[in-house]
Amino acid sequence: MSDRFRKFVQIIGSGPHTGKHLTREDAAEAMEMMLLETATPAQIGAFLIAHRIVRPTGAELAGMLDTYAKIGPQLQPVASHDRSPVIFGIPYDGRSRTMPLAPLVSLILTAVEIPVILHGGDWMPTKYGTPLIDIWQEWGIDWTQMSLDRVQHTFATTGLGFIYTPTHFPAAAGLTPYRDQIGKRPPIATLELMWCPYAGDAHSIFGYVHPPTEQTALVAATLRDTPHKITTVKGLEGSTDLPRDRAVIIGVHRAGQDLERIFLHHYDYGLSNVNPPLLTNPEMMAEFALVLAGKPSNLLDSVLWNAGFYLWHCGGASDMAAGMKLARELLTSGAVSKQLERIKESI
Known part of the structure; x- marks a missing residue:
């Protein structure tokens, strides 16, 4: 038993009257001891369920992210x-009601040389939704079998990279069984959204x-003096x-500036209010092929709604309408399909 870690459990697990939050430094140490x-x-x-109950502070998230940056x-x-x-930070517990769009959006962005990094793992408690890794495997791209050096090569040549946690960050994946055993999503789920597995300047979107x-999350980013742009x-x-x-509802955070809000409405772009429901994998891949x-x-x-926004927001189009038009042109011209083939060839 670790006497040092026991102190961390006592601090956050002592109830509403005597319980306290960890300092940033203590949270970083606690995260390292768990990993x-x-x-x-x-x-x-005990720590994960207690922290779930009291909820993490921005300082605690900042400390845990410090450790992810150090070890990951x-x-x-x-x-x-x-x-x-x-950097698309997408929940590790997957999708259970609606179809995931990020893989197609990522192909569209990288087709116009906007690099994208994804990260995630397998079916995750407590939701057990469809993980993104399944979609890439259906396309014949198996990130689970690639070394980090090979992912780096694919990222360099195609602009797309995927950090598959069980292979590339097994210490973090080792905490997954606890989610099933405690039956709740712990606070580390929030820091996973914010995690930036990249050594340079990036645009984190979660x-x-x-x-x-x-x-x-924005308090944590401010405490860490995160220099790059963050979109929520x-x-x-x-x-x-x-x-x-x-x-x-979208938030844009830049260091030293007030949070900027962007609001979008489907009817302004002639779209219905229906989200595509989640299908079985074969049915979903058939829709993706179309x-x-x-x-x-x-x-x-x-897909056009999403790709249009991200093309505009990431500097690939002058406005939302232009982004949607460009996304359609990239799909109909075959540029996105060619990008998918380039990625397959690179692995």
Whole structure:
């Protein structure tokens, strides 16, 4: 047993009257002890459920992110990339109601040389939704079998990289069973959204469900003096995918500046308010194939809606309408399908 870690459990687990929050430095140390398994399984489980109950502070998230930056893998900057990469922080527990759009959006962005880095793992407690890694495997791209050096090569040559946690950050993946055992999503789920597995300047984009998550994350980013641009999206199932059944609420955070808000409405762009429901993998891949061929499908409008925004927001189009038009042209011309083939060839 770790006497040091026991103190951390006592601090956050002492109840509403005597309990306290950790300092940034203590939170960093606690995270490192969990990742390196210096703490015992009983201590780790107790810490995660106690921290779930009291909720993390921005300072605690900042400390935990310090440890992720210290221990976790990072892709390196590529001289030939003219733009900083987009880091999509998407919940590790996957999708259970709506179709994931980020893989198609990532192909569209990288087709116009906007680099993208994704990260994630397998089916994750407590939601057990469809993970993004499944989609890439269906396309014949198996990030699970690639070394970090090979991912770096693919990122350098195609602009797309995927950090697969069980292979590239096994210490973090080692905490996954605790989520199943405690039956709750612990606070480390929030820091995973914010994690930037890249050694240079980047544009971090992550989704959230509850407004306090956004505020706590932005406090953490400010404390860490995060120099790069951060975009938050109240997206589908906590992802970065824009919904069509409600107003899209987006926050743009730049160091030293006030938070900027962007609001988008589907009806301003002639779209219905229907989000494509999650299908079985074969049905979903058939829809993806229609989109990649530039053919009409139930999914196409949502892909154009999302890709249009991200092309505009990441500097690839002058406005939202121009981004949607460009996304359609890239799909119908076959440029996105060619990009998918380039990625397959690079591995």
